[in-house]
Amino acid sequence: MIKVQNIVGCKHISLAGDSFKAVDPSTGKHLEGDFEVANEQLVEQALQAAQQAYSIYKNISNTKKAAFLRTIAGEITALGDTLVSRAVSESGLPTARLLGEMGRTAGQLRMFADLVEEGSWVEAVIDTALPERTPLPKPDIRRMYKAIGPVVVFGASNFPLAFSVAGGDTASALASGCPVVVKAHPAHPGTSALVGEAISKAAVKAGMPEGVFSLLHDSGYAVGTALVKHPLTKAVAFTGSYKGGMALVDMARDRKEPIPVFAEMGSINPVVLLPKTLNKQPETLAAKYAASITLGAGQFCTNPGLILAVKSDALNVFIDSLKKAIEVVPSATMLTPGIWQNYQNLSRGVVGEAGLDIIAQSGNVNQELCNQSVATVATVKASDFINNHKLREEIFGPWSLLVIADDVHELEAVVGTLEGQLTTTVMAEREELPAYAGLLDKLADISGRVILNGVPTGVEVCAAMQHGGPFPAASDSRFTSVGTGAIYRFVRPVAWQDWDDSLLPAELQDSNPLGIWRQVNNEWTKA
Template sequence: MINSNNIIACTYTTVNGTEFNAINPATGELLEGSFTGADSTAVNQALKQATEAFKIYRTIGAKRKAAFLRAITGEINLIGETLISRAVAESGLPVGRITGEMGRTTGQLRMFADMVEEGSWVDAVIDEAQPNRLPIPRSDIRRMLVPIGPVVVFGASNFPLAFSVAGGDTASALASGCPVIVKVHPAHPGTSALVGSAISKAAEATGMPKGVFSLLYDNGYTVGAQLVKHEQTKAVAFTGSFKGGMALLKLAQDRESVIPVFTEMGSINPVILLPAKLNADYARLAVKFADSITLGAGQFCTNPGLILAVQSESLNRFISDLGRAIEAAPSAAMLTPGIWQNYQTLSQEILSENGLELIAKSNVINAEKVNQSVAAIAKVSALEFISNKKLREEIFGPWSLIVVADDVAQLEQAVQSLEGQLTATVMAEREELPQYATLLDTLTAITGRVILNGVPTGVEVCAAMQHGGPFPATSDSRFTSVGTGAIYRFVRPVAWQDWEDSLLPPELQVSNPLNIWRQINNNWTKE
């Protein structure tokens, strides 16, 4: 049985708001559970409790925070079958995908627990006093990262677990020492309720302050706007559309005290096919990219929505093989009726643009289900692509545009016309790469992750991962929303000058009681 009440400070709370139900996007049926949108009272109470909790949680200690994160993992595992079943029903995604996503969710919680427990992530830097320095003595200065305060996390439509209630944003914020208020995505309230219950139980079991976590529902935009504008909110994390991300940025910038909003707003993820690789491997490349384009009905922020190459016979063969693979690709339920409708509209509208030619679309449609994706690819000349900004906009779904250049110079011009991206992929033989140094430099300048001979779909959760890129892919290209680096969005540096050792945080004390890595007088050491 799912408890559909809002959660304020780890406590189920009745609110006054509009009720709504989840919908199975594959069948159109209403799912069990009536959820009530939060009101302004709930928003105020959640932020008040989070602010009070922050006074305790920010210095609660690494071992206790790590225990909390691991306890969340344990509680999620206890409800695994129920959680997977509900997430499948609310998203239309297959069991295998959701099972993998649950593993990713619990895995990143454990990853952050290990990171927090080890402790060196606080980036402690110490410059010891030099009282005899001439002409001016140097003070003792010690700096480290500290949490910034209550964080509002918006659940993502395309990852009901890994980018939602206990996803990477929440895990990294909690790891940093920040309480979290989650604004549930209305497409999967039941999934969110189950995970919210798991976090609340884990908080209670490990003795966390109650305000460390709240979960609020809304079937519209009112609650999200109130959360962003609330004076006690100190940061926001969002994964979704460009329109939604920009609306949140504007709300934050219009506040009396401006706060950071870390938005991931999508990308068309260009793929460059270099000639030698095409000549050697066009058939295998066609299959590989057909699979990547249609994976999850194309509903990945790293979907390869753009393929660029110089005209050649091998490119023609690649396009022909890719077209046949797309035609044979089965349809799949899209995440929501709204996302399906938006994909239908945009994928049809784009075909009316000058010079665009439809190459292929899926012929295998499941007529027994609703909101079914129709994979499609089209091609256009590089000249038309460069002159038409509309062709460089994301179409969220199983769509990709092939840009055909007359020569390498024109290919480089097409790449130079692109805005910021999450990923860029180069398919190449090793020996041909030196000829394209300028092109590779351009790709590095516009993206957060440059991939060689792989597909962009699939983001490894690890310390080295960069999931972010220049605007408009994200609002701040200096940060990542995946991997351990995600924690640095929710902290800020503070320096202590000339303080007695016993009054300093343990991370900065002379004896290094936590045994972490620190930079002392420009040398990294655990001494």
């Protein structure tokens, strides 16, 4: 039985107000559960509890924090089919995809547990005193990262597990020492409730302070707005649309105390097909990109929404092969009726734009299910693309636009019109890359991640991953929302000057009791 109450300080709280139901996007039918809508009083309680927990949780040992994160992973894994089947019903995503996502969710929690337990992530820096230095003595200064306080996390629509209640934002915030208040996504409240209860159980088992976690439901925007504006909130994490992300950025900026909003807002993820590889394998490239465009009904922030190439006979073969591959792709259920409608509006809205030609659409649409995607690929000349800003806007779904340039200079001009992207991709033979140094440099300037001979769909969770990019792909290009680097969104550097060794945090004490890597007088050492 899924609990429909909000969770405040790891406890379920019943309300007598409004409620809402989840909808199966494939059938349009309501699912079990009347989820209680939180109110401003509950927002206040959740953040007060988080603030109280913060004073304790930030100082809990690395070993105990790591055990907490691993316990969350275990509780989520133990939900098994119960969690996966509910996520399937609420998202329309296939079982195999959500099984993989559950594994990723548990895996990244364990990854952060390992990071916290080892401890060197705080980047301790020690400059010892030089009292005899002239003309002025040098003080003893020691710096490290410390948690900033309660973090508000917004669940994402397209990843009900890995970017939601216990996703990378929550995992990295908890790892940093920050309590978390999650605003559940209204499209999958049952999935959120199950995971929220798992985190609460883990907190109790691991002996964490109650306010370390809260989960609030709302079918609209009131609760999210109240959370962002609340004076105890110290940071916000969001994955979703540009419109939604910028609304949160503006709210946070207008507060008496402005706070950071780490919003990952998507991109069109340009793919550049260079001539030699196009000549060598046009059919193979077409098959690879047809699969990437339509994966998960195109509902990835890294969907390849733009393909760039110079006109050639090989490009004509690629186009013909891509057309054939797209036409046989079956339709798929999109995440919500709203996302489906937005895809319909945007994809139809560009029809008739100067020079744009629809070359392929899915021919196998399931008429028995609701909210079915129709994969679409269009072409346009580079000159028309350069003069039309509308063609550079993201269409969230299985849509891609192929821009055909007359030559390499025009290809570079197209890249010069593009805004910040999560990814850019180059498909090339390695020997031809040196001739395109200027183009590659431009791609790196606008990208969070530059891919060679792959597809952008698929984000590896590891220390080196950068999932973010220059605006408008993300609100702050200096950070990532995937991988261990995500922890640095929720900390700030603090320096201690001329303190007695016994009064310093363990990470900064002379004896290095935690055995971490530190920079001591400009040398990295564990001494």
